[in-house]
Amino acid sequence: MTRGAVPEPGLVQATDAWFLTHGLAYFVPEERAAAHAALRGRRTLPLGVLIGVLAAATGAGLAWVTGQPSVAPALMISAAMVAVLLYALTALRAAPIVRWALGRTFGSLRTLLPMMSRALPLLLLFVTFLFINAEVWQVAADLPTGTLWLTALLFVLLATGFLLVRLPEEVDKVDDEVDADFLRRTTAGTPVGAAAQELLSRDEDHPALVAYAEVRGFERWNLVLVLVVIQAVQVLLLSVGVFVFFLAFGGLVMDVDVQSSWTGEDDIRALPLLSQLTEPLLQVSVFLASFSALYLTVSTVTDETYRVQFFGSVMREMERAVGVRAVYLAVRDRGADVVA
Structure with missing residues (x-):
């Protein structure tokens, strides 16, 4: 060459x-560009707010049913971790x-x-x-x-x-x-x-x-x-x-x-x-x-x-x-x- x-x-x-x-997905320019776009605030902020509201409501309900207030933050943290993982595997192109x-x-x-x-x-x-x-x-x-x-x-x-x-x-x-x-x-x-x-x-x-x-x-x-x-x-x-x-x-x-x-x-x-x-x-x-x-x-x-x-x-x-x-x-x- x-x-x-x-x-x-x-x-x-x-x-x-x-x-x-x-x-090495991010070594490919197209994959890297897609991941960069997925981190923009207009995409992540609404999704984060939605997941936070749903997790808080579910955690509060579960805490009320079980009589254990600590269930609410535990569920919220777990939901946030699962959401981050799923978003990374899909929108952030981290699956490979x-x-x-x-x-x-x-x-x-x-x-x-x-x-x-x-x-x-x-x-x-x-x-x-x-x-x-x-x-x-x-x-x-x-x-x-x-x-x-x-x-x-x-x-x-x-x-x-x-x-x-x-x-x-x-x-x-x-x-x-x-x-x-x-x-x-x-x-x-x-x-x-x-x-x-x-x-x-x-x-x-x-x-x-x-x-x-x-x-x-x-x-x-x-x-x-x-x-x-x-x-x-x-x-x-x-x-x-x-x-x-x-x-x-x-x-x-x-x-x-x-x-x-x-x-x-x-x-x-x-x-x-x-x-x-x-x-x-x-x-x-x-x-x-x-x-x-x-x-x-x-x-x-x-x-x-x-x-x-x-x-x-x-x-x-x-x-x-x-x-x-x-x-x-x-x-x-x-x-x-x-x-x-």
Whole structure:
């Protein structure tokens, strides 16, 4: 491809398709423009007001029926989270991003067991001391359903906020050391592989290609969202494992008399045929599993060993995205097909 030539249409289209199948929807100009338009106030404000009114009315009605005022804010927060998710998957064109991240996570479940073997022992050692603590049982078992729901949401929101603050720092490291070898390695086997080799064969093109590698705006948040989804699903799976562990452990060692003395409740309801799986045990397990999710989220980002185990391999995918994008932008720009 000579300088100033119009790029082969099939190359741009093939790269656009590659971006979509690899969870990089915002790397495609048309998808990015549609997402940007969907964030305009005249579209999001009326929808937000409608959802807020409906959630508030439903929450108030449910709180009145159950006699638990905490149900109202818990339902409103849950409705807002569901609404944001659905709007992101549809109007914001995030479905390919989430789909690829989920496929990437569940496709590597075989690596989850080694991660659990590193992450869970210390966590279980820590939270088991909480589990056999009478004060924790008194607090968790005495929580109304709405308050327990709200508490779990609080842990989830704190974990999500932590990821949104820290993971952009990981993404910013991806394009810090881009050179010719980086571009050759990351574009190999992709639709722009041949174009990258041709551009890199000319020494004067190297600085321009490196400049294209800087990721900003929607594309940067595309990479952040991939990491958030992968991290969240892995933490969720580990938290479910913690929940199941405490249900099994409590069902074995915590008989109803012990549970009654720790919670101060004389009449404890148990599941049919499972006399030791009681409502207090369920509430304590939910409380500790939610707390464990926050603990795991912080640990997997701040602890170097956990970081390598949890998303070390994903960073290679991030590097490939940066490399392909750099060549893709160069190809489009040099063909006078400027990216918006």
